[in-house]
Amino acid sequence: MTTTIGFLNNILSSLVAIFTLTVILLSPxxxxxxxKELPExxxxxxxxxxxxxxxxxxxxxxxxxxxxxxxKITVAGGGALCQTAVVGRSAQLCASxxxxxxxxxxxxxxxxxxxxHNRSLTLSIGVRKAIADEFxxxxxxxxxxxxxxxxxxxxxxxxxxxxxxxxxIKFLVRKIGGDTSKLKFVYLGGAxxxxxxxxxxIDAFASSPPxxxxxxxxxxxxxxxxxxxxxxxxxxxxxxxxxxxxxxWAEQNQKLATAAARxxxxxxxxxxxxxxxxxxxxRAHRFSDPTKLDEQIFNLAxxxxxxxxxxxxxxNQDGWQKVVSFxxxxxxxxxxxxxPSAKEGVLWTNKFVGKP
Numbered sequence: 001m002t003t004t005i006g007f008l009n010n011i012l013s014s015l016v017a018i019f020t021l022t023v024i025l026l027s028p029x030x031x032x033x034x035x036k037e038l039p040e041x042x043x044x045x046x047x048x049x050x051x052x053x054x055x056x057x058x059x060x061x062x063x064x065x066x067x068x069x070x071x072k073i074t075v076a077g078g079g080a081l082c083q084t085a086v087v088g089r090s091a092q093l094c095a096s097x098x099x100x101x102x103x104x105x106x107x108x109x110x111x112x113x114x115x116x117h118n119r120s121l122t123l124s125i126g127v128r129k130a131i132a133d134e135f136x137x138x139x140x141x142x143x144x145x146x147x148x149x150x151x152x153x154x155x156x157x158x159x160x161x162x163x164x165x166x167x168x169i170k171f172l173v174r175k176i177g178g179d180t181s182k183l184k185f186v187y188l189g190g191a192x193x194x195x196x197x198x199x200x201x202i203d204a205f206a207s208s209p210p211x212x213x214x215x216x217x218x219x220x221x222x223x224x225x226x227x228x229x230x231x232x233x234x235x236x237x238x239x240x241x242x243x244x245x246x247x248x249w250a251e252q253n254q255k256l257a258t259a260a261a262r263x264x265x266x267x268x269x270x271x272x273x274x275x276x277x278x279x280x281x282x283r284a285h286r287f288s289d290p291t292k293l294d295e296q297i298f299n300l301a302x303x304x305x306x307x308x309x310x311x312x313x314x315x316n317q318d319g320w321q322k323v324v325s326f327x328x329x330x331x332x333x334x335x336x337x338x339x340p341s342a343k344e345g346v347l348w349t350n351k352f353v354g355k356p
Contacts, residue, residue: 038070046096051208054117058267067259113348115261115313116239121227126212157205167330209301261353265313
């Protein structure tokens with residue numbers, strides 16, 4: 001017959017065993033092993049700027065692992081390289097701008113957007129501070145007055161011929177009836193644009209934060225137009241950056257596609273449900289921690305993009321029609337008769353991202 005003391009000892013032994021097992025299962029080594037057991041998905045981003053904040057927060061807070069995949073996130077060094085890798089099957093997913101997806105579609109590539117992590121264009125147009133002072137314009141000046149300044153510049157920097165950093169300038173100048181043939185562009189790649197502006201090599205450039213914001217913090221440049229603030233209706237409620245996959249891969253790997261789409265959507269949603277936690281996670285991320293990015297630049301860049309992050313990553317036909325219209329109006333689509341349909345199933349789908 002078991003005594004009371006023996007009974008209590010048995011209970012104590014059981015509790016110790018349960019506690020020991022729990023510690024083992026939840027140990028960093030065990031958790032790391034469990035993560036390695038998850039299927040790996042290679043995700044490329046076009047660049048590493050703050051327009052991809054939803055991706056960085058999802059990575060920092062391990063939302064991908066929570067959704068059931070182990071992400072291998074790498075910066076491709078450009079939208080074209082990002083998409084080419086997915087088309088060539090060396091990566092499964094590409095996070096890049098949607099006008100590039102349209103161009104890929106026109107060239108016959110079978111890519112589809114499965115999630116959007118911006119709801120407006122996030123580019124900022126920076127000019128030399130001396131130019132902003134000369135024309136007496138600020139971010140609060142009427143939009144058309146600021147666009148007119150672009151028609152008076154001598155040299156404008158862009159990443160590469162035909163890139164969105166060039167097309168957005170042409171789009172705005174056409175919007176006020178200006179002659180885009182008089183604009184002079186030089187192509188320097190993304191990393192060289194801020195340096196070129198601060199050394200008076202170029203007068204302006206367009207890039208997502210924190211590039212132009214860094215020149216402003218240095219006292220050399222000034223962010224004249226910040227699209228992320230949503231002041232241009234044609235470029236607001238517009239899926240600017242999207243997660244793209246080969247159509248066949250997405251269909252054959254629906255669980256993996258869904259996991260990636262939902263993880264990034266959760267990263268974006270946090271900016272609305274708990275903005276302080278989202279900002280802290282972004283600040284701690286490897287691309288924007290204090291050793292990489294000055295506090296003033298971080299806060300200015302954050303202010304320029306945060307309003308562009310959607311509550312969830314689903315898309316709609318109206319938003320995609322704006323993408324098609326921008327691609328047509330900016331000259332990315334040379335023949336308007338060949339513009340793709342904005343209907344779901346052609347360029348995009350909500351099949352994988354679902355609802356919150």
